Amino acid sequence: VRDMGHFIIHVSAMFHNQPDTLLTGDVFGEMIRPEYTTLDANSFVGLGFFLRRSDEKFYFCNAGANKGYSSVFAIYPGQKSGFAILTNRDNAFDVIDEISHEITKTYDFPKTSFD
DSSP states (O other): OHHHHHHHHHHHHHHTTOOOSSOOHHHHHHHHSOSEEOSSTTEEEOSSOEEEEETTEEEEEEEEEETTEEEEEEEEGGGTEEEEEEESSTTOHHHHHHHHHHHHHHHTOOOOOOO
16 A cells, blocks of 8 residues: 555656656656547546546546455545555455545545446
């Protein structure tokens, strides 16, 4: 979780054009450049991120799973914040959605969905 937290901090810093030792501006630009849009006009896919706009708030997110492991992260650069959820369960996105709903409600983040 600590590594994901550090990554969230570095991505948020790059979004605000703050110098960063982990990511260069060119790399970050490639990561957030839309590669293709999804069915939703407010969502597109960058290099390693899903990028979404909800209620005029922009955020990055990604989810992944392997046997016995599921995780997500979301980064809200406008609020200089984010969260990561890691589980030791196969296909835990029902639980992850419940947890992320509580986080987004508590901190006034745009609602996320990882299923």
